[in-house]
Amino acid sequence: MFQDSPIYDRLIAERGDIPTQVRREAERVSREVEFAMQPLLSGGTAPAPVRPAAPAPTWQRSALPPGPPHL
Numbered sequence: 001m002f003q004d005s006p007i008y009d010r011l012i013a014e015r016g017d018i019p020t021q022v023r024r025e026a027e028r029v030s031r032e033v034e035f036a037m038q039p040l041l042s043g044g045t046a047p048a049p050v051r052p053a054a055p056a057p058t059w060q061r062s063a064l065p066p067g068p069p070h071l
Helices: 006-015 018-041
Strands: none
Touching: none
């Protein structure tokens, strides 16, 4: 989407590739939901086994530094 954008590349370098992280997390959640729904879809009545949660992300939100004053 933003393959040749120096601004996007700079944001990725400074803040990380948030869109890619979100996409991976959404795919992981989708797989877990599909796994949990298998007994219901197959007609079984046994509950799905509990899987441990993934660790929290290691990045932290921080405030952006102030920019140049507006005229």
